[in-house]
Amino acid sequence: MITALDHIVLVCPDIDQGTETYRTLLGTNPVWQSDAEGSKNAIFSLSNTNLELIAPSGRGQVAEKLSEMVANGPKLTSLVYRSDDIIEDHRLLGRRGLSPTEISEQSTKHRKTGDQRAWHRFRLPDEKMAGIKSFVLEPISQTMPSASLQAGSVTSLDHIVIETPNPDRAAAIYGARLGLRFALDRTAEQWKTRFLFFRLGGLTLEIIHRLDKDHDPAGNDLIWGITWAVENLEAAHDRLSRQNIDVSKVRTGRKPGSRVFTAREGTLGIPTLFIQHDKS
Numbered sequence: 001m002i003t004a005l006d007h008i009v010l011v012c013p014d015i016d017q018g019t020e021t022y023r024t025l026l027g028t029n030p031v032w033q034s035d036a037e038g039s040k041n042a043i044f045s046l047s048n049t050n051l052e053l054i055a056p057s058g059r060g061q062v063a064e065k066l067s068e069m070v071a072n073g074p075k076l077t078s079l080v081y082r083s084d085d086i087i088e089d090h091r092l093l094g095r096r097g098l099s100p101t102e103i104s105e106q107s108t109k110h111r112k113t114g115d116q117r118a119w120h121r122f123r124l125p126d127e128k129m130a131g132i133k134s135f136v137l138e139p140i141s142q143t144m145p146s147a148s149l150q151a152g153s154v155t156s157l158d159h160i161v162i163e164t165p166n167p168d169r170a171a172a173i174y175g176a177r178l179g180l181r182f183a184l185d186r187t188a189e190q191w192k193t194r195f196l197f198f199r200l201g202g203l204t205l206e207i208i209h210r211l212d213k214d215h216d217p218a219g220n221d222l223i224w225g226i227t228w229a230v231e232n233l234e235a236a237h238d239r240l241s242r243q244n245i246d247v248s249k250v251r252t253g254r255k256p257g258s259r260v261f262t263a264r265e266g267t268l269g270i271p272t273l274f275i276q277h278d279k280s
Contacts, residue, residue: 001089001179002081004201006137007043007050008160008226009078012268013070015040015055022053024243025266026228027153027236031145032117034108038062041108045147047156048202052080074268076223078133079160081178082201086120086138093136096177098128105140117141130169131220132162152235154228158275159197159204163224165215167194170207174198180205187211225271233259233276240266247274 012018019042023029030053032043040057043050056066069077083089086103093100100122107118121137149155164170175182180198187194189211196207208224209215230236233250240247245266253260257278 001083001085001092002136002200003084004082005049005157005160005203005205006080006082007052008076008157008223009052009054009080009133010074010268010270011066011069011077012053012055012074013067015042015053015057018042018053018055018074018268021266021268022051024245025154025240025263025272026051027150027239028147031147032108033111035111036062036108038064039066043144045144046154049157050144051157074270076160076226076270078135079223080121080135080137083136083138086122086136089136090122092179093124093177098124098177100124100136117144128173129221130164130166130173132223150239152230152232152237152239154236154274155231156229157203158227158229159206160226161206161208161224161271162221163208163210164221165209165219166217166221167196167207167209169217170209170221171196174205174207225273227260227273227275229275229277231276233261233274236274237261 019030022044026044028044030042031045034041038056038058038060039062040055042053056063090100090103103120103122105120107116109116118140119137120140121135124134126133174180180200183199184197192210192212194209194211198205237247237250246264248262250259250261253275258275260273260275263272
């Protein structure tokens, strides 16, 4: 079945600017850089997932589509899940009503080293996933290279936040159909929000439904923000401050035993939190 969130896709207008922004934010270099028809890509590797930046390049249908997607600025667009048996997952998700596309083989070559990676992949239609672009892949060759970290670097993705106008629909998509572990469903009146938590491969998909807003239950979901995990919050705070990134003060997190701070800039406009969990 689906074993992990292989990567998140962030589409940005310019790959060089985007890469430099996230090199600073994460405290590490991209492990993979490649060119494709109409796009340039950079991938940052973490212990439990990857972040892929994609930007338009040159002309053509792909470049035009990517440019349209970022007409109002960078945005998180896609979740790509990893499978350990893509043929069986394709069959099962089809039986569960998600109408997957045909399985295809894809590959990429590193822009500098010439190394190659390949994988099998299928897509789940947007209308079946409430507007979230969703894919499932199984690697064929060469796993992602490891990243070298510095003091205060991001080590993993703690959770990604998806905002939904229809929490019951989200529970059905991610729990009943995708088969992710549904860990918690709670309403916090003090924050006027209902939270649904799904666990996958050492990270959390946090689905939020804001109770103080009017909603169209048929409206699309939205990938809203990211929380990055670090082993030393003060070192991360100091590292970003020395890079002249505007960050909030360190504060107690909502989850017991956690401390957090917010990155107010240097995120390409993505709401971003840094977190450290008490190991005791």
